[in-house]
Amino acid sequence: MPDNRTNDWKTAWEAAVMPTYGTPAIELVSGKGSRVTDSEGREYIDLLAGIAVNALGHAHPAVVRAVSEQIATLGHTSNIFAHPQVIALANKLRGLISPDAHVFFSNSGAEANEAAFKTARLTGRSRILAAEHGFHGRTMGSLAMTGQPGKRAPFEPMPAGVEFYPYGDLDALRELILVAPDDTAAVILESVQGETGVVPAPDGFLTGVRELCDEFGVLMIVDEVQAGMGRTGRWFGYQVEDVLPDVVTLAKGLGGGLPIGACVAATPAGQLLSAGQHGSTFGGNPVSCAAGNAVIDTVIAENILDNVNRQGEYLRTALGDLDAVDHVRGRGLMLGVVLREPRPGFTARALEAGLLLNQPAEDVLRLVPPLNITDTDVREAVAVLKELLK
Known part of the structure; x- marks a missing residue:
């Protein structure tokens, strides 16, 4: 049965926003660290970071404090x-x-x-x-x-x-x-x-x-x-x-x-x-x-560059060993997971499983999570990806 809340925001989007992006699949309303929550209360691990924008994740105290103090000044x-x-x-x-x-x-x-x-x-x-x-x-x-x-x-x-x-x-x-x-x-x-x-x-x-x-x-x-x-x-x-x-x-x-x-x-x-x-x-x-x-x-x-290299190497190794993956290219936390065969619509499946990522090509997954993503979030994301790529 259709969710009226989903229909409400989608209808409002389509009525008010130019169709340069199409209609988004979900409406995000909050975030903390490497996780975000949509308007229906579902939580996701963010492996996209606003397309490599949210370097420190969502609502990082240092950024919140800096911009709050400045806008008040x-x-x-x-x-x-x-x-x-x-x-x-x-x-x-x-x-x-x-x-x-x-x-x-x-x-x-x-x-x-x-x-x-x-x-x-x-x-x-x-x-x-x-x-x-x-x-x-x-x-x-x-x-x-x-x-x-x-x-x-x-x-x-x-x-x-x-x-x-x-x-x-x-x-x-x-x-x-x-x-x-x-x-x-x-x-x-x-x-x-x-x-x-x-x-x-x-x-x-x-x-x-x-x-x-x-x-x-x-x-x-x-x-x-x-x-x-x-x-x-x-x-x-x-x-x-x-x-x-x-x-x-x-x-x-x-x-x-x-x-x-x-x-x-x-x-x-x-x-x-x-x-x-x-x-x-x-x-x-x-x-x-x-x-x-x-x-x-x-x-x-916070020595975040060390975290970038450590988490990037873990992702490269863990995903590169999967049968569905040909190789993983890129550096640090800017990675392209190259699949052995095209997987059209994979981002939608990932979304259903609680992951935000994107596909620059049907056989490539792009992972650009927050630079300070935690061990817990990386390992959970890898476990989900392993299931999806079986």
Whole structure:
């Protein structure tokens, strides 16, 4: 028999919200740690974390305290004025990336990549080389750099000047640069392609891209929107190799659930955008920056990167041994469980069994739980997955 409460919220959603996401399967009303509860009182283990956003899980005391104190003190200033939280967060990011970096704050990863796009164009060159199958956002500039034709096609013509190379292929990238080396402004890539199905850069690729960019005077832009902020067991996914990008873009886990993005430009690239050339009314909002400061401080204070590596290794081993699983790829708590055969609709079955996860492809499960997920929740989730994958 249909549940009237379910019908009520679904009807209200469909009447009021644009159909860009379809109608959700459940309505979430509360969360604590790595667990969430829906409007019918059912509890779930959250292996999705708002698509790698809730770095510290739900209702973490440090984030709650930071944003509560800030909203009661100063909620918004615009960028006409400074405030302590934005300065503190910018300096924390400089400490994690480069002491010479400069930071532009936005509201999302797509906006951070827009800032990177504009930074590249200020080199005086026009070509931007992006990876096939990559994903950088849904705004027109970030979508133009997204190497998934199906996402771009409905909105063409895209902003001009973006060309695509095969992810992981240094020879192909060199050949593409050589088409017009004096007009190539930047190479953009993800250290781990998330939306494609959690595909890490092959060994040596990041170093090779850095060397190519140095050789031809091209900016290296690394999109760390999903892989950054500890998700891979390091602060940033590119740190698996000894490279420093010219530009790093962030969002998702940076705010621990609040909307914030950042374009961090190390090297001279940080001086390219000048006064009046870019801006964001809400970028660097005091409340979002307070959340970002709380996230970074907590990850350090609670040694959360150790937990990321430990739980990630357990998931990789426990799930990789299953007959239904071909292999598990990714790093830390950014994992793609590659199945031996397609399992369409698996997320619905997982939901019924009390797990939140998603499928970037019918034969790939993406697991991006909170970075501080507990042993208990990981082991219970694995037990459920084992039953579902039998």
